[in-house]
Amino acid sequence: RGKRAFIAGIADDNGYGWAIAKSLAAAGAEILVGTWVPALNIFESSLRRGKFDESRKLPDGSLMEITKVYPLDAVYDNPEDVPDDVKANKRYAGSSNWTVQEVVESVKQDFGSIDILVHSLANGPEVSKPLLETSRNGYLAAISASSYSFVSLLKHFVPIMNPGGASISLTYIASERIIPGYGGGMSSAKAALESDTQVLAFEAGRKHKIRVNTISAGPLRSRAAKAIGFIDMMIDYSSANAPLQKELSAEEVGNAAAFLASPLASAITGAVVYVDNGLNAMGVGV
Numbered sequence: 054r055g056k057r058a059f060i061a062g063i064a065d066d067n068g069y070g071w072a073i074a075k076s077l078a079a080a081g082a083e084i085l086v087g088t089w090v091p092a093l094n095i096f097e098s099s100l101r102r103g104k105f106d107e108s109r110k111l112p113d114g115s116l117m118e119i120t121k122v123y124p125l126d127a128v129y130d131n132p133e134d135v136p137d138d139v140k141a142n143k144r145y146a147g148s149s150n151w152t153v154q155e156v157v158e159s160v161k162q163d164f165g166s167i168d169i170l171v172h173s174l175a176n177g178p179e180v181s182k183p184l185l186e187t188s189r190n191g192y193l194a195a196i197s198a199s200s201y202s203f204v205s206l207l208k209h210f211v212p213i214m215n216p217g218g219a220s221i222s223l224t225y226i227a228s229e230r231i232i233p234g235y236g237g238g239m240s241s242a243k244a245a246l247e248s249d250t251q252v253l254a255f256e257a258g259r260k261h262k263i264r265v266n267t268i269s270a271g272p273l274r275s276r277a278a279k280a281i282g283f284i285d286m287m288i289d290y291s292s293a294n295a296p297l298q299k300e301l302s303a304e305e306v307g308n309a310a311a312f313l314a315s316p317l318a319s320a321i322t323g324a325v326v327y328v329d330n331g332l333n334a335m336g337v338g339v
């Protein structure tokens with residue numbers, strides 16, 4: 054039977070999550086999606102109204118099918134964690150069962166198991182502030198949404214992941230090199246995500262035969278990246294300085310993710326895989 058994938062962090066057709074879903078679908082996987090609760094209505098209605106039909110096209114001409122969209126807020130593990138003001142928020146009150154534990158329970162009830170978990174989400178409320186000006190709350194919020202969210206998703210999904218399965222997250226080189234402008238503790242959050250990739254590869258590998266890798270992706274003009282504010286500069290910088298002087302397409306990251314999730318990568322775990330036109334290998338810009 055085909056593989057089943059859960060991709061957390063899709064709310065439009067511009068980001069890495071969408072491209073990964075397409076590459077996995079093209080390889081024959083069934084696609085389940087976790088969409089941030091406040092973005093759910095617009096994403097689902099756009100899907101229904103055919104707004105994404107052009108970008109749903111797969112190489113064989115068919116359209117990617119999303120079997121089910123689950124509302125998700127990956128900063129909450131279970132209903133007891135949700136503060137009253139969020140519970141009362143209109144956008145949240147209209148959906149139910151969107152904490153990590155509840156989403157996994159729903160997926161288990163609906164489908165029994167998954168093979169592939171993709172984490173393609175990040176959030177840092179103070180991302181535009183330098184680290185020196187970042188508040189404790191801003192820093193912890195970045196870590197919660199961008200790093201612990203992966204620990205939590207894997208922890209809850211791993212009991213229903215089939216042995217031989219794989220998980221993939223998205224990281225950014227600001228974890229290990231200085232990228233001015235990627236602030237608010239987001240660089241710290243990516244460093245945690247990469248370190249956790251190693252420890253979780255050991256734990257999930259030994260206990261469940263699950264592989265854990267992260268893709269360090271080059272710059273893409275996604276919704277999240279536009280919010281940071283320097284994305285066009287980063288794209289220009291990469292085109293000028295990377296070994297491969299072309300704009301990175303989301304599809305190239307999607308294809309690398311499909312490879313990492315496949316048996317072709319059966320001995321790869323605990324790795325940070327660069328999909329960035331080689332920019333990470335440069336020491337100076339030329």
Ligand code: NAI
Binds near residue numbers: 270
């Ligand atoms: P995106 O905007 O398509 O994806 C981010 C998603 O996270 C959005 O759908 C948003 O709704 C969701 N999200 C935010 N907070 C959430 C929460 N608490 N619970 C559930 N979902 C939540 O943007 P993009 O850029 O494709 O981001 C995907 C991943 O790729 C992120 O981890 C990002 O850091 C990483 N990345 C992006 C790069 C870029 O240049 N765009 C470069 C390297 C890594």
